[in-house]
Amino acid sequence: MHLHVDEEITFRRLEILLVFMETGNLARAAEKLEISTVSVHRALHALETGVRCALFRHEGRNLRPTEAAQALAEVGREVLRTMVDGVRSTREVAGYSADRIRIGSLYSLTHRTIPALVMGIKLRKPDIQTELILGSNADLLQKLRDGALDAAVMAIPKEASDVESQALFEDDILFAAPVGSRYAAQNEVDLSACAGERFVTLKEGFVTYSGFLDAFEVAGFTPNVVMKTGDIFSLMNLVSGGVGYTLLPGRVRGVMPQRVQLIPLQPKFLMRQTIALNFLRTRERDPNLLALLAVCRTAGAELA
Template identity: 70%
Template sequence: MLNRIDEEITFRKLEILLAFMESGNLARAAERLGISAVSVHRALHSLETGTRCSLFRLEGRNLQPNDAAHALADVAREVLQAMSHGIRVTREIAGYAADRIRIGSLYSLTSVTVPAIIMGLRLRKPDIQTELVLGSNSELLRKLREGIVDAAVMGLPEGAGDIESQLLFEDDIFFAAPAQSTYAQQADVDLSACTDERFVSLNEGYVTHDRFIDAFRVAGFDPNVVMRTNDIFSLMNLVSGGIGCTLLPGRIRSVLPRNVCLVPLQPRFQMRQKISVMFLRTRERDPNLLSLLAACRSHAADLQG
């Protein structure tokens, strides 16, 4: 059990102690704090009462700190810094915004969606600083729950009761193949006829990987995956280089390599992704997140219009 701290020792008195130690005398400390020199002297004497030891000595008319005062000042500086940080974190959790926001995103959303959302956010909060954190769906969900990111733009997870979400758009999944392949000439692709094809894929944890697995489950076979990667741009380049075919969301169409084409899947193999902005339900009153949510709704409306 911690020893009880005397009620004479307060954060305000520790601030006065630091002001006195840094300024060197009562008058300058009082001027810095906007109080009287008498109030400074009274607070310092009160700290001696609270610590039950001498902190200062008189040299003429000047008050001089002793070693004990320096030790208390060192601790006071750490305590006040820790408390300041704690109050900031508490205010953020309680819904009072900081001056920055950390947004998590899938790699595939960084070409159009995320820049549009950030621009919309800055129109509403011009002074906010934005930090972008990239990762897989599973990584972003973990970082959201651990407080590493404030919000995440990603595929909507199932059964996440602690998460608030705003749907941005739904995205169809396509068969991606080199433009010179026979698939490029087809109106749609029968996935069940691709048992001899080589494929490349994202690693587990990405929403596109999940739809890849779902589509081949419908097709009734395990694809021959010759290579896996951790980002969708590398995946597109593997298709471009002829390493294998894959399944890709339609949103990356504008950044596809020129020799890669997207071909619709036959209706029974078609898959969709729901892309949403998400944040913890406990943060639903945070002004930064409310502004982000407004920007996302505006972007979603633009897409539908």
């Protein structure tokens, strides 16, 4: 069944009708709506055109609503209330200005960065509930685009014109070895001299894995990867157990096993990650995200 309402009947004009019915006067309605009396009069006349019947009668210079106007006002009030509820529900389904915020994060950021951001958003918006979802850069980016996340704290994605990013800090990639290894006494590791070593790494999709490949491309050889894992904490334990060497971001220092040592790479092998808050450009006016952005701008200097 096709439903049609005359184009002269709009939400704004129904709102003007309700205010006029409440105030009973063109001038008072105009003052409350912050528009001119002429605009109020035109809106009421347009509604009469749309419903094709008289809604008001003239008594001198005043307009008096008819029973038809009362009926339209009653329906209009219900229509506006339903639409306001519908817009609110729609925004909540989309995660826009809801009472919760879904933040995605890399595993390596749960030690220091994520707690700082969660505490910051709690201080700014005490009633908001925070949901944390962990994954790789690739996983988080896809969830962001699917609407399963409101924001993702991860490396800035490449060639993602639909994503807006607020940088938090930069992180160097370092050589990770068991304590007491033959690299322990070195101030800098020459990665090109490690061709005969065994390595462990994260799976594809993690930004640290991308940095791992980039560094070995500069070194001029393909590393002998004996095992891959899906989280950075398991990766550090593999290094601790002597399964192989790897490359790790400096931010994991605070959660490393005692038997793992981080050693800088020679400058030519240096890889750097920019960690940022990422969100879809279409969501840039979301009040919850604006609050989170403000937290990031404050926390960024402390996290660097």
